[in-house]
Amino acid sequence: MKPNVFKDGDLVIAGFFPLYTFLTQERTVRPFKGFFLQQFLTKNYQYVLAMLFAIEEINRNPHLLPNISLGFDIYNARHSEQRTLEIPIIWQSGMGKYNPNYNCRKESKSVAVLTGQSWALSIQVGILLELYKIPQLTYGFYDPNLRNDDQFPSIYQMAPKDTSLALGMVSLMLHFSWTWVGLVISEDKRGIQFLWDFREEMDRNGVCAAFVEMIPITEKSYFTFEWHYHLRIKESPVKVVVIYGDSDSLLVLSFCRWRVLVIGKVWITTSKWDVTTSERDFFLDSFHGTLIFSYHHGEIPGFKTFIQIVNPVKYPEDFYLAELWFISFDCLLSESDCNTLENCPPNASLELMPWWQFDKDMNEGSYNVYNAVYAVAQSLQEMLLQRVEIQSVENGDELIVEPWQLHPFLKNTQFKNPVGDHVVLDEARKLDTRFDILNFWNFPEGFGLKVKVGQFASDMPHDQQFSISEEMIEWNAGFSETPHSVCSEKCIPGFSKTSQLGKPACCFLCTACPENEISNETDIEHCVKCPDHQYANSERTRCIQKTVTFLAYGDPLGMTLVCTALCLSFLTAVILGVFVKHRDTPIVKASNRTLSYILLISLKLCCLCSLLFIGRPNTATCTLQQITFAIVFTVAVSTVLAKTITVVLAFKVTAPGRRMRQWLVSGAPNFVIPVCSLIQMTICGIWLGTSPPFVDKDAHSEPGYIIIECNKGSATAFYCVLGYLGCLAFGSFIVAFMARNLPDTFNEAKFLTFSMLVFCSVWVTFLPVYHSTKGKVMAAVEIFSILASSAGLLTCIFGPKCYIILLRPDRNTQHGLLYKSPSGGNKLS
Structure with missing residues (x-):
């Protein structure tokens, strides 16, 4: 094959385009020991057409490079690790063959080179051309590895920045709630950079990678038949797979897709990787429904019409076009000239080619080629305007432009192309591109369609950056509705x-x-x-708002306790009335009327003080309920102690004139009541002075309720009050226990002993129960203990006496008070 397609002009722009792949297999693959493949990449020929179209437009434009014609010099850029620099060196030598470091051109008309679909070609060719300061305009996708002005000062990227691509893809996933995705990335610098940016956006937005497959870049991969990449992707349960890389860097995956049908996957990729090269029918294409992120650009006017009229007759020097016609329309080659075609259909046109072979819509690469030609022309215009006073350019044969002279003008070039898009070559002034989201629809007989279903613009406000029309999307076979791809289902509220x-x-x-x-x-x-x-x-x-509650009178529990307290209080009043009415009877006299009256009154107050614990607490009731309880019960227990001491003294003092007898006659045991009560009042005074009780709210004891209660204030003071009361009760119990065996007719020592046993039992039980309850039940427990202990004292001490007074009056006589002493005499109780 010829090395290039050349058309002369006053100035020439060279272009390196990937039109053929030359692939070899070095290791043995049976039944062949080795073979060679040449494949014409028909879809890439659009790059050549974009260049020709732009040059012809410029040559017809009287306002841009007037009287100067542009020519072209087109070469095939080989996808080969070993032979990437072969074509640039052939172009540089001008000899049509491989001669490194030679330039056999009589005059240099070439002013710039268009190159760079793949980053590897751009970098390697850029290093070579940098030796000669030749401007290189890359039409491939934006590559951050090429923006180093120190390393690649002669390389200009036509593509806008795509740093927001990762954010755009993640925004798509968040819209459909896809949080579990697979990644297939080309194993090159650009792929690794994208993986880094993409994983960062995924982590920031809660999207996880189920797997990451790095596809190696090697021309031998096309023939190795290594299916493991494809099988791992196919067998993964993940429904959404992101593919990043160009068609050259993903040859392995591209090859496998022709043989194995994969359904039930949503493929998210960019226009760098061509998915429209399938001849399968509608539902039998693995990539039907693919979502493609494509650079947003306008449609160049007149380009589709230009494609319709292109044919080998119009461009006889273009053997690539002749090859395309030969492959696509079953033409015959002339035996004398390989560029001459015979027996071609009269209506043959690129418009008739199926889309999987040739795309009639201008792609991003062709759009960049078109802008690159215009960028060179604009720079030449500026440069020649500066030289017009020094050198006449009317005669094109005398025009001499050195490529290195174009750099200052290329760096400052900025213009609007025919569709109004702003073209800037300076890296510092480049803006991030907007993306169109396309949905690939495959139809029978090789017809396909890319439908715009959404867009992403990083320069818009955050809530307006992403938009998509779900109803327009055609999903891959295997999905009857919007796909679902998560590792774990969402956690519902609660x-x-x-x-x-x-x-x-x-x-x-x-x-x-x-x-x-x-x-x-x-x-x-x-x-x-x-x-x-x-x-x-x-x-x-x-x-939910909690309900305020407390131990109210209207509650069943509160009502029960109130009734019980009132009944016991009434019963106590009745017993007091009985004792007053029968105050002159021997049994009342024998039980010490004064102490009995005091005890009954204090027991009545004990029953009534329990009412202070019922109802909505306030500062007054919180202070009174504990203090009143403490003092009234102290009076009651000290009265029982006084009665017990009186009984013991009455039976122990037998000799007249003894000193203890004087204490009994003088009523000294009765002073126990005020002394003990004064001590309790002192403790209560200290309590009120340091940390008195107060109204508190308990929001934790009962779910759904806020309990209004009385806080004890000082827990130490509260337990000191209970402890002192317990000591009095225990002392009374000990004294009564010592007198339990005294002779008895109306002797109440045994009754006092049993009453103190009941009293102590109630309050010993009270402590653990009180600590194990919360809220209004705690108040109920204290009320129950007050009533139970009061009832115990009332029943044990006064029950037998009332029985005799009311039911056995025959025993309530002077004779009934006499009993036989152990020595045989009579003794008065």
Whole structure:
């Protein structure tokens, strides 16, 4: 084959385009020991047409490079690790053959080179051309590795920046709630950079990678038949797969897709990788429904018409075009000239070629080629205007332009192309591109369609950057509705996400919120605790206002306790009335009327003081209920102690004139009551002076309720009061226990002993029960203990006496008070 297609002009622009692939297999593949493949990449011929179209437009334009014609010099850029620089050296030598470091051109008309579909070609060719300061304009996709002005000062990238591509793809995934995706990346610098940016955006937005397949770049991969990449992707349960790389860097995956049908996958890729090269029918194409991120650009006017009229007759020097016609329309080659075609269909046109062979819509690469030609022309225009006073350019034969002279003008070039897009070559002034989201529809007989279904613009406000029309999307076979791709299903309200050790963040467990905590959204990381005045509903989805409550008179429990307290108080009053009415009877006299009256009055007050614990607490009731309880019960217990001491003294003092007898006659035991009460009052005074009781709210004891209660203030003072009361009760019990065996007719020592046993039992039981309850039940326990202990004293001490007074009056006589002493005499009790 000839090395190039050349058309002369006053100035010439060279172009290196990947039109053929030359691939060899070095190791043995049976039944062949080695073979060679030449494949014409028909879709890439659009680059050549874009260059020809732009040059012809410029040559017809009287305002741009007037009286100067542009020519072209087109070469095939080989995809080969060993032979990448072969064509640039042939072009540089001008000899049509490989002669490094020679330039046999009589005059240099070439001013710039268009190159760079792949980053490897751009870098290698750029290093070579940098030796001669020849401008190189890359029409491939934007590559951050080429923006180093120190390393590649002669390389200019036509493509806009695509640094927002990763954010755009992640925005698409977030829109469809795809958080579990696979990644297939070309193993080159650009692919690794994209992987780095993409993983960063994924981590920031909670998207996880199920697998990452790095596809090696090697021309031998086309023939190795290494299916493991394809099989791992095919067998993965992941529904969404991102593919990043160009058609050259993903040859392995491109080859495999022709042989194995893969359904049930959503492919997300860029226009760098061509998915429209399939001859399968509609539902039998693995990549039907692919979502493609494509640079947003306008349609160059007149380009489609130009494609329709292109043919080998119009461009006889273009043997690439002749080859394309030969392959596509079954033409015959002339025996005398390989560029001459015979027996071609009269209506043969590129418009008739199926889309999987040739795309009639201008792609991004062709659009960049078109802009690159115009950028060179604009720079030449500026340079020649500066030289017009020094050198006449009317005669094109005398025009001499050195390529290195174009650099200052290329760096400052900026213009609007015919569709109004702003073209800038300076890296510092380049803007990030907008992306169109295309959906690939495959139809029978090789017809396909890329339908715009959305867009992404990083320069827009955040809520307006991404938009998509779901109803326009055609999904891959295997999906009857919008695909679903997650590692773990969303946690519904009422649950929170719990990470699993050793697994990605997207693979989590849903754990129910703890008590009194809620989550009212999906996929909440942590449940939120309800405020103290609210509580969580049973579903743990919202907080509900708590109801204020207390031990009220209207409650069944409160009403029961009130009735019990009033009944006991009434019973005590009745017994007091009985004792007053029968005050002159021997049994009342024998039980010490004064102490009995005091005890009955104090027991009545004990029953009534329990009412202070019922109803809505306030500062007054909180202060009175504990103090009143402490003092009244101290009076009652000290009275029992005084009665017990009186009984003991009455039976122990037998000799007249003894000193202890004087104490008994003088009523000294009665002073126990004021002394003991004064001590308790002192303790209560200290309590009130340091940390008195106060109204408090308990929002935690009962779910759904805020309990208004009385806080004891100082717990130490409260237990000191109970401890002192317990000591009095225990002392009374000991004294009564010592007198239990005294002779008895109306002797109440045994009754006092049993009453103190009941009293102590009630309050010993009270302590653990009191500590194990919360809220208004705690107040009920204290009320019950007050009533139970009061009832115990009342029943044990006064029950037998009332029985005799009311039911056995025959025993309530002077004779009934006499009993036989152990020595045989009579003794008065």
